[in-house]
Amino acid sequence: MGNVDETLFSxxxxxxxxxxxxxSIMRIGVNDYFVPVCLVLFLVFLWxxxxxxxxxxxxQKCVICGLIGVGIVNGITKVINIFYFRSRPFxxxxxxxxxxxxxxxxxxxxxGPTDSSFPANAPAIAFALATAVFWGNKRWGLLAYLLAxxxxxxxxxxxxxxxxDVVVGxxxxxxxxxxxxxxxxxxxPYPSKVISLLRKIFLA
Amino acid sequence: xxxxxKPLSYTFAAVCLLGxxxxxxxxxxxxDEKIMMTGLEGGQQFFYFALSFFLAxxxxxxxxxxxWRRLPPEDKDEEGLKVLSGKTYLQAMRGKYxxxx
Numbered sequence: 001m002g003n004v005d006e007t008l009f010s011x012x013x014x015x016x017x018x019x020x021x022x023x024s025i026m027r028i029g030v031n032d033y034f035v036p037v038c039l040v041l042f043l044v045f046l047w048x049x050x051x052x053x054x055x056x057x058x059x060q061k062c063v064i065c066g067l068i069g070v071g072i073v074n075g076i077t078k079v080i081n082i083f084y085f086r087s088r089p090f091x092x093x094x095x096x097x098x099x100x101x102x103x104x105x106x107x108x109x110x111x112g113p114t115d116s117s118f119p120a121n122a123p124a125i126a127f128a129l130a131t132a133v134f135w136g137n138k139r140w141g142l143l144a145y146l147l148a149x150x151x152x153x154x155x156x157x158x159x160x161x162x163x164x165d166v167v168v169g170x171x172x173x174x175x176x177x178x179x180x181x182x183x184x185x186x187x188x189p190y191p192s193k194v195i196s197l198l199r200k201i202f203l204a
Numbered sequence: 205x206x207x208x209x210k211p212l213s214y215t216f217a218a219v220c221l222l223g224x225x226x227x228x229x230x231x232x233x234x235x236d237e238k239i240m241m242t243g244l245e246g247g248q249q250f251f252y253f254a255l256s257f258f259l260a261x262x263x264x265x266x267x268x269x270x271x272w273r274r275l276p277p278e279d280k281d282e283e284g285l286k287v288l289s290g291k292t293y294l295q296a297m298r299g300k301y302x303x304x305x
Contacts (some may be wrong), residue, residue, distance in 0.1 A: 028229065032244040040253050041221070044260050048285065056285070067254060074247060115245075125249060199284040202296050203261065 008163045009089055010098065012156045016105040023109065030110045030154035032122065035147045039129040042144050043067070046136045047204075057195050059136040060204050064191070065184055066132025069177035073124045076172060086118040090159045102159055109158040120161045120169035123152040127173030135181055148173075205268035205288060265293035 016023065028034050043063045050056025089095050090106045091114070099105075106112050126148035134141025152166040184191045198204030207213045228234065244252065269292035287296050 032249065033228070034225075036244075036249055036253065037225075037256075040256055043257060047257075047261070053284070053286075063257075067257070070249075070253060074249075078247075121245075122249075129253075200300075202265075202283070202285060202287060202293060202300075204284060 005162045005164045006089075006095060006098075009095070009156060009159075012153070012163070013089070013099065013102065013105060013159045015157060016109060016159070026154045026157045027109055029150040030158045030160075035126055035151040036122075036129075038147050039126060039133070039144055042133045042140055043129065046133060046140065049137060057192070057204075060195055060198075061184060061191050062132045062136035062181070064194070065135075065177060065180045066129050069128040069132060069173070069180050070125050072180070073128045073173050073176040074121070076176065077119055077121045077124055077169065080119060081116040084118065085116045086162075086165070088113065088117045088160055089162055106159040109154075110160055113160055117161055118165045118168065119172055120152070120155055120165040122155060122169070123148065123161075123166040124169035124173040124176075126151050127170040128177045129173075131174045131177035132181075135177075205264060206271050268292055269294040 016026075043066055046059045047063050048056075049059045090102050090112055096102050103112075127145075130141065130144035130148040133144040148170065152170055155161040155166055156163050195204050205213075207216060265288075268288070272292045273294075275292070283300075291299065
């Protein structure tokens with residue numbers, strides 16, 4: 001598994017510097033601002049979306065689940081980071097000896113974080129939000145998943161995560177939001193009461 | 205909420221969005237230098253997500269209330285966001301919770 005991970009990493013990271021257009025797209029996709037802000041905007045749109053009261057209420061519940069999902073998946077990754085530390089690819093001596101340009105490739109695309117690489121936090125958050133958007137609106141959800149894929153791929157491209165980091169992070173994000181959505185359905189009518197309270201102050 | 209016609213609302217929203225993205229990533233060498241130096245941690249990201257979502261909602265409601273403050277409110281006694289198609293946020297709150305005469 002380790003070898004597959006490192007081989008895949010080498011192939012993806014080897015694309016750095018091949019095309020200036022791809023490098024520019026990855027620099028926008030990899031940073032901590034572009035994809036997260038776009039996904040939050042999807043949530044704002046979703047909050048106001050809905051052809052009727054029922055549909056709007058469902059979308060608003062999805063937004064709430066997405067926000068709770070982000071908080072929980074953040075906590076899960078923090079706990080995993082405490083018990084298991086995996087250094088970043090650009091800190092691995094074995095990879096640096098295989099790919100001498102690795103460190104300079106990272107600094108060309110992104111800064112070099114030094115916290116644990118596994119699981120990837122940004123893809124976890126991105127997929128948690130995208131799942132909430134998908135459940136509210138399938139078409140927007142697909143776009144949101146594309147953005148989540150972009151940040152995940154860009155993190156490997158930039159050399160700050162192994163492919164397995166982003167796959168596990170993404171899976172955690174999807175599973176967390178999905179579990180919260182299912183839990184919300186079990187907890188009815190309480191989530192509806194929260195929305196009803198927000199409706200009384202014209203916020204939902 | 206800020207404009208009465210949908211095309212104008214969508215155009216305004218698109219200009220605001222593209223303008224703010226352009227300003228953030230294009231200004232002050234941010235994409236080439238500042239973003240390359242440091243980033244946001246997961247906890248910080250979550251805090252800013254929640255804060256930005258709340259601020260976006262509140263500022264839109266307040267701006268639309270200011271924009272339409274002189275408009276006579278439609279007489280609807282409903283709840284929820286739909287009411288805001290005929291009243292400003294402040295009018296709706298005053299109508300529901302203000303002193304009854």
